[in-house]
Amino acid sequence: MNQPRILLQLDCDQQPSSFDAVVAIDSNVDHLLPYANVEAQSVVPLVHGAIFTRGPEQLKQTAIFVGGSDVGRGDEIGAAIRAAFVGPMRVSVMLDGNGSNTTAAAAVLCAARHLPLEGATATILGGTGPVGVRAARLLLQQGAAVHLVSRNLERAEQTCHQIASELPEAVTSGLQPTAADQVDAVLTDTSLLLACGAAGVRLLSATQLALASQLQVAIDLNAVPPAGLEGIDVMDKAMQRGNRIDYGAIGVGGLKMKLHRAAIQRLFSANDLFLDTSEIFQIGLDLEAARQSSA
Amino acid sequence: MNQPRILLQLDCDQQPSSFDAVVAIDSNVDHLLPYANVEAQSVVPLVHGAIFTRGPEQLKQTAIFVGGSDVGRGDEIGAAIRAAFVGPMRVSVMLDGNGSNTTAAAAVLCAARHLPLEGATATILGGTGPVGVRAARLLLQQGAAVHLVSRNLERAEQTCHQIASELPEAVTSGLQPTAADQVDAVLTDTSLLLACGAAGVRLLSATQLALASQLQVAIDLNAVPPAGLEGIDVMDKAMQRGNRIDYGAIGVGGLKMKLHRAAIQRLFSANDLFLDTSEIFQIGLDLEAARQSSA
Amino acid sequence: MNQPRILLQLDCDQQPSSFDAVVAIDSNVDHLLPYANVEAQSVVPLVHGAIFTRGPEQLKQTAIFVGGSDVGRGDEIGAAIRAAFVGPMRVSVMLDGNGSNTTAAAAVLCAARHLPLEGATATILGGTGPVGVRAARLLLQQGAAVHLVSRNLERAEQTCHQIASELPEAVTSGLQPTAADQVDAVLTDTSLLLACGAAGVRLLSATQLALASQLQVAIDLNAVPPAGLEGIDVMDKAMQRGNRIDYGAIGVGGLKMKLHRAAIQRLFSANDLFLDTSEIFQIGLDLEAARQSSA
Numbered sequence: 001m002n003q004p005r006i007l008l009q010l011d012c013d014q015q016p017s018s019f020d021a022v023v024a025i026d027s028n029v030d031h032l033l034p035y036a037n038v039e040a041q042s043v044v045p046l047v048h049g050a051i052f053t054r055g056p057e058q059l060k061q062t063a064i065f066v067g068g069s070d071v072g073r074g075d076e077i078g079a080a081i082r083a084a085f086v087g088p089m090r091v092s093v094m095l096d097g098n099g100s101n102t103t104a105a106a107a108v109l110c111a112a113r114h115l116p117l118e119g120a121t122a123t124i125l126g127g128t129g130p131v132g133v134r135a136a137r138l139l140l141q142q143g144a145a146v147h148l149v150s151r152n153l154e155r156a157e158q159t160c161h162q163i164a165s166e167l168p169e170a171v172t173s174g175l176q177p178t179a180a181d182q183v184d185a186v187l188t189d190t191s192l193l194l195a196c197g198a199a200g201v202r203l204l205s206a207t208q209l210a211l212a213s214q215l216q217v218a219i220d221l222n223a224v225p226p227a228g229l230e231g232i233d234v235m236d237k238a239m240q241r242g243n244r245i246d247y248g249a250i251g252v253g254g255l256k257m258k259l260h261r262a263a264i265q266r267l268f269s270a271n272d273l274f275l276d277t278s279e280i281f282q283i284g285l286d287l288e289a290a291r292q293s294s295a
Numbered sequence: 296m297n298q299p300r301i302l303l304q305l306d307c308d309q310q311p312s313s314f315d316a317v318v319a320i321d322s323n324v325d326h327l328l329p330y331a332n333v334e335a336q337s338v339v340p341l342v343h344g345a346i347f348t349r350g351p352e353q354l355k356q357t358a359i360f361v362g363g364s365d366v367g368r369g370d371e372i373g374a375a376i377r378a379a380f381v382g383p384m385r386v387s388v389m390l391d392g393n394g395s396n397t398t399a400a401a402a403v404l405c406a407a408r409h410l411p412l413e414g415a416t417a418t419i420l421g422g423t424g425p426v427g428v429r430a431a432r433l434l435l436q437q438g439a440a441v442h443l444v445s446r447n448l449e450r451a452e453q454t455c456h457q458i459a460s461e462l463p464e465a466v467t468s469g470l471q472p473t474a475a476d477q478v479d480a481v482l483t484d485t486s487l488l489l490a491c492g493a494a495g496v497r498l499l500s501a502t503q504l505a506l507a508s509q510l511q512v513a514i515d516l517n518a519v520p521p522a523g524l525e526g527i528d529v530m531d532k533a534m535q536r537g538n539r540i541d542y543g544a545i546g547v548g549g550l551k552m553k554l555h556r557a558a559i560q561r562l563f564s565a566n567d568l569f570l571d572t573s574e575i576f577q578i579g580l581d582l583e584a585a586r587q588s589s590a
Numbered sequence: 591m592n593q594p595r596i597l598l599q600l601d602c603d604q605q606p607s608s609f610d611a612v613v614a615i616d617s618n619v620d621h622l623l624p625y626a627n628v629e630a631q632s633v634v635p636l637v638h639g640a641i642f643t644r645g646p647e648q649l650k651q652t653a654i655f656v657g658g659s660d661v662g663r664g665d666e667i668g669a670a671i672r673a674a675f676v677g678p679m680r681v682s683v684m685l686d687g688n689g690s691n692t693t694a695a696a697a698v699l700c701a702a703r704h705l706p707l708e709g710a711t712a713t714i715l716g717g718t719g720p721v722g723v724r725a726a727r728l729l730l731q732q733g734a735a736v737h738l739v740s741r742n743l744e745r746a747e748q749t750c751h752q753i754a755s756e757l758p759e760a761v762t763s764g765l766q767p768t769a770a771d772q773v774d775a776v777l778t779d780t781s782l783l784l785a786c787g788a789a790g791v792r793l794l795s796a797t798q799l800a801l802a803s804q805l806q807v808a809i810d811l812n813a814v815p816p817a818g819l820e821g822i823d824v825m826d827k828a829m830q831r832g833n834r835i836d837y838g839a840i841g842v843g844g845l846k847m848k849l850h851r852a853a854i855q856r857l858f859s860a861n862d863l864f865l866d867t868s869e870i871f872q873i874g875l876d877l878e879a880a881r882q883s884s885a
Contacts, residue, residue, distance in 0.1 A: 004615055008608055015330050015337065018303055018344030022357065025326050026298055026349070031615050031622065032326065035605050042605065049608030053847070054616070062612065257348070310625050310632065313598055313639030317652065320621050321593055321644070327621065552643070 003061045004030035005268050008050055010038040010077055012068035012097075020067040020096070023257070027264035040073070040080040047084035050091050056271075063092045063267035071097035071130035082274065092273035094263055096280070097130070099256065102263065104134035104196075105281040106256035107219050107247070108142070109288055111192050113238070114245045115216045118143035121174075123183070123190040125149045125204065125228065126197030128159040131221060134277045135194055136175070137163055141278065145174030147186040153179035187212040195220040195228035206230040215244050223249035259284045298356045299325035300563050303345055305333040305372055307363035307392075315362040315391070318552070322559035335368070335375040342379035345386050354566035358387045360559065366392035366425035377569065387568035389558055391575070392425070394551065397558065399429035399491075400576040401551035402514050402542070403437070404583055406487050408533070409540045410511045413438035416469075418478070418485040418507075420444045420499065420523065421492030423454045426516060429572045430489055431470070432458055436573065440469030442481040448474035482507040490515040490523035501525040510539050518544035554579045593651045594620035595858050598640055600628040600667055602658035602687075610657040610686070613847070617854035630663070630670040637674035640681050646861075653682045653857035661687035661720035672864065682863035684853055686870070687720070689846065692853065694724035694786075695871040696846035697809050697837070698732070699878055701782050703828070704835045705806045708733035711764075713773070713780040715739045715794065715818065716787030718749045721811060724867045725784055726765070727753055731868065735764030737776040743769035777802040785810040785818035796820040805834050813839035849874045 007029040009016050016034035024032050035046060050062050064081060066074045074097030081093055096102055111117065122139045126132045127148035136146050140163070148163075150156035156177035164172040178186050183204070187193075190212050197203045199222055209218070209229060220236075222228035227248070231241070237251030263280050267273060275283070302324040304311050311329035319327050330341060345357050359376060361369045369392030376388055391397055406412065417434045421427045422443035431441050435458070443458075445451035451472035459467040473481050478499070482488075485507050492498045494517055504513070504524060515531075517523035522543070526536070532546030558575050562568060570578070597619040599606050606624035614622050625636060640652050654671060656664045664687030671683055686692055701707065712729045716722045717738035726736050730753070738753075740746035746767035754762040768776050773794070777783075780802050787793045789812055799808070799819060810826075812818035817838070821831070827841030853870050857863060865873070 006612055006615060014332070015341060018328060018330075018341045019348055020344070021328050022301055022344060022348035025301060032328075033608060033611050033622075033624070034328070035608075037604070046605060046608045049610070049612060052843075053609055053612035253347075309627070310636060313623060313625075313636045314643055315639070316623050317596055317639060317643035320596060327623075329623070548642075 003054060003058050006031045006033060006062045007264070007267070008046060008062075008064045009034040010043070010046065010064060010066050010081075011036055012038055012070050012073045012077065017067050019099075020065060023260050024065065024264055027261040029264065038068070038077060040076040043077055043080040044084045047081050051085065051089040056088065059089070059091055059271035060268055062271075063094070065264065065267075066093065066095045067097055069098050071100050073097070078274075078276070091271050092267040092275070094267055094275040094280070096260065096263075099260070100130035100134055101275075101277050101280045102256045102260045103221060103252070104131045104138060104277065105284045106252050106259050107131075107194055107196075107221060108135055108138045108281065109255060109259075109284045110219060110238075110247050110252050111194070111217045112142070112288070115191060117192075120144040120191045121147070121189050121214075122192040122194060123147040123149060123178075123186055125180070125183070125193070125195045128152075128155045129196055129198075132194075132196035133159060133163065135196060137167065137277060138281050139192075140167060140171045140175060144192070145176075147176050147178045147190070149178045149180055149183050149186075151180045153177060184208060184211055187215075189214055191216045193218040193229070195222060197222060197228050200224040200226065201228060202226045202230065203228040204230060217245045217247070219247040219252060221249050221252065255284070255287075258287060262287055298349060298353050301326045301328060301357045302559070302562070303341060303357075303359045304329040305338070305341065305359060305361050305376075306331055307333055307365045307368045307372065312362050314394075315360060318555050319360065319559055322556040324559065333363070333372060335371040338372055338375040339379045342376050346380065346384040351383065354384070354386055355563055357566075358389070358562035360562075361388065361390045362392055364393050366395050368392070373569075373571070386566050387562040387570070389562055389570040389575070391555065391558075394555070395425035395429055396570075396572050396575045397551045397555045398516060398547070399426045399433060399572065400579045401547050401554050402426075402489055402491075402516060403430055403433045403576065404550060404554075404579045405514060405533075405542050405547050406489070406512045407437070407583070410486060412487075415439040415486045416442070416484050416509075417487040417489060418442040418444060418473075418481055420475070420478070420488070420490045423447075423450045424491055424493075427489075427491035428454060428458065430491060432462065432572060433576050434487075435462060435466045435470060439487070440471075442471050442473045442485070444473045444475055444478050444481075446475045448472060479503060479506055482510075484509055486511045488513040488524070490517060492517060492523050495519040495521065496523060497521045497525065498523040499525065512540045512542070514542040514547060516544050516547065550579070550582075553582060557582055593644060593648050596621045596623060596652045597854070597857070598636060598652070598654045599624040600633070600636065600654060600656050600671075601626055602628055602660045602663045602667065607657050609689075610655060613850050614655060614854055617851040619854065628658070628667060630666040633667055633670040634674045637671050641675060641679040646678065649679070649681055649861035650858055652861075653684070655854065655857075656683065656685045657687055659688050661690050663687070668864075668866070681861050682857040682865070684857055684865040684870070686850065686853075689850070690720035690724055691865075691867050691870045692846045692850045693811060693842070694721045694728060694867065695874045696842050696849050697721075697784055697786075697811060698725055698728045698871065699845060699849075699874045700809060700828075700837050700842050701784070701807045702732070702878070705781060707782075710734040710781045711737070711779050711804075712782040712784060713737040713739060713768075713776055715770070715773070715783070715785045718742075718745045719786055719788075722784075722786035723749060723753065725786060727757065727867060728871050729782075730757060730761045730765060734782070735766075737766050737768045737780070739768045739770055739773050739776075741770045743767060774798060774801055777805075779804055781806045783808040783819070785812060787812060787818050790814040790816065791818060792816045792820065793818040794820060807835045807837070809837040809842060811839050811842065845874070845877075848877060852877055
């Protein structure tokens with residue numbers, strides 16, 4: 001018989017995310033152990049407590065979730081967890097600081113419902129933030145070209161350079177940094193538009209959007225008015241507007257939540273999973289395949 | 296099928312109250328999420344995590360309890376929670392910082408077992424503290440006149456002014472501030488005496504108590520010797536002494552605990568309850584009615 | 591019907607031990623309430639919340655575990671908990687800061703499988719640390735003589751003096767402080783060798799070990815290479831080497847874990863247990879007796 005499912009919630013914030021806590025409970029975690037103010041350098045005893053308390057065949061019943069508002073610190077914590085494992089004594093881990101992985105994956109999965117990502121030309125506004133970077137990586141890996149847009153060209157260039165250093169060259173040849181004030185020029189050949197900017201910031205006017213004559217799918221992940229993309233509603237879910245399919249933040253949110261829960265449940269299927277952007281996207285592809293076959 | 300019942304315990308203290316935690320668990324909460332050092336200004340993400348994680352029909356399975364030793368800060372947190380709700384996306388809330396609401400309600404309910412509150416003349420010692428203020432409000436709302444006593448007349452006046460500003464004028468006409476050194480004069484017409492002073496402080500001597508010739512019920516909420524009212528025992532529960540019925544802190548405590556648990560359980564009956572003093576008192580009235588009908 | 595089993599985990603560290611949390615859950619605790627940064631002087635409200643929330647017959651369903659890396663502070667917390675109880679209103683308590691009690695007890699129990707402790711001559715390396723001191727007490731109480739070894743003779747003398755002040759004189763007559771650089775002299779008559787030094791510190795070379803011609807059992811509790819006792823492997827569990835039986839840290843760990851779980855479960859059998867070194871060792875003796883009778 002299996003022991004209860006225990007999830008350690010390692011959170012870099014002063015208050016561990018109640019959002020992540022509720023989702024964990026709704027993903028059939030039996031006991032949640034939240035830890036606040038977690039830092040990469042203090043992770044070892046927490047990890048050792050997770051890996052040295054159950055027999056090898058029961059280690060899959062313990063897992064670690066890394067959340068919190070500072071996505072970069074979450075990545076450092078993830079690396080520190082990995083380093084603290086002792087050979088086969090390890091537990092599965094999911095990284096989703098600020099929901100960045102599940103959000104980026106869900107957005108890309110929504111797009112994939114309406115156009116082939118292979119060969120698509122995507123423009124990512126707010127492309128240097130955690131969600132933007134993750135969406136860029138996923139889109140490139142699926143064969144899309146990506147205009148990565150930032151108000152600051154230098155930051156866009158640095159981010160593209162960083163992404164290029166992490167992925168095969170064949171995949172990143174279509175990656176181009178773009179300054180926000182030059183975005184009109186790249187909109188003309190854009191088939192997929194993704195707005196990942198800060199909450200409550202208008203990124204494109206309706207006039208600008210009209211320039212994107214090839215646009216098939218527009219996704220705005222900003223939930224706080226005004227919309228990042230003028231004319232898109234936060235509730236839009238595959239809303240047809242002319243030739244365009246629109247998604248708002250809440251329209252993407254349903255799949256994001258489903259994916260978050262599925263990923264937590266997946267953690268308890270083995271003791272050696274490390275669910276970062278790509279692995280979470282793959283779980284999403286599985287969900288989408290199951291959805292299509294049941295439809 | 297309903298999702299598990301989750302209670303967020305928002306506590307302003309460094310250690311979230313273990314008292315509130317045990318009572319929550321004994322009220323059939325499935326998962327308790329305690330948060331320490333909570334401040335009104337940091338409440339938004341905690342509330343959003345509660346309201347944006349479950350579907351509308353399941354939001355009643357999530358609730359928030361506000362506790363901690365600083366009752367004023369608890370009230371601020373309650374207001375901040377309300378402000379953070381987004382339209383129908385909300386969860387039920389209970390305020391009971393330092394047990395002040397359940398204690399005040401239980402004390403008034405104990406009194407109501409023995410005399411009609413309508414037309415009673417109540418004297419509240421320690422009337423400017425959280426329990427005293429709450430008991431005063433409840434007694435006024437039930438039609439009693441209230442002498443609100445404090446060592447400091449100015450504080451008594453300020454408190455009465457504050458109470459009068461919150462309640463209908465018809466209800467507060469019988470509210471009178473009294474300095475503790477003038478209390479003998481008001482004891483003569485007092486039918487209900489309630490001692491809500493600090494732990495271990497003697498408020499009235501037996502000689503003073505003897506002045507209260509009309510006194511029907513005396514309740515002392517101080518659990519630490521010496522008694523606030525000389526001659527009343529902490530264990531007294533409807534103890535007859537001459538013409539007087541006495542209650543001590545533990546004598547009231549049974550009903551307080553029952554009420555605390557009933558209020559927590561009530562939270563999960565809907566997603567839009569806000570249980571403050573009056574609502575908790577009303578739950579107590581329901582308990583008392585059920586008790587009488589089963590007796 | 592019994593109410594759910596609640597365990598308060600009072601931990602002096604910034605992050606409550608995840609090790610202790612997982613073990614508690616695996617010992618059938620229904621609800622774990624972890625508290626971080628606990629200090630002896632802040633224990634009263636936590637204890638009162640534990641003892642004043644359930645009826646007398648249900649108090650055995652609430653218990654307190656004291657853990658954390660600072661064993662001395664854990665002892666102070668334990669004393670403060672005891673002082674906060676109110677007559678029969680109390681709950682059971684287990685002290686196991688840094689696993690010191692369960693580790694010391696398990697090591698002594700492993701030894702007792704292979705030689706009579708009564709009349710044995712034990713040498714304890716790292717004898718002034720929490721595990722060493724506890725093992726020394728247990729061995730003396732079982733009738734062994736003990737050479738308590740420290741790099742610092744003065745600390746060894748102080749520790750022996752402290753132990754002698756706590757136990758009957760008849761029991762401590764065989765207790766002798768020894769400086770680490772004089773250890774060769776005491777090895778010649780040692781039948782039981784226990785290494786309780788710091789992680790990753792070599793305490794005895796193979797050459798020195800060879801001096802211990804009477805040695806029957808050698809136990810090395812250091813899990814981090816190099817071994818405390820040269821030639822002993824961390825996985826050794828009753829490994830025969832010549833005339834000697836060897837145990838490494840993981841070899842002792844199985845019994846330590848079993849004992850930790852059994853002690854947590856024992857907490858919920860009554861509301862007045864106080865499980866410190868001797869009581870935990872006694873639970874271990876019961877486990878060993880059950881093991882032998884079932885073998």
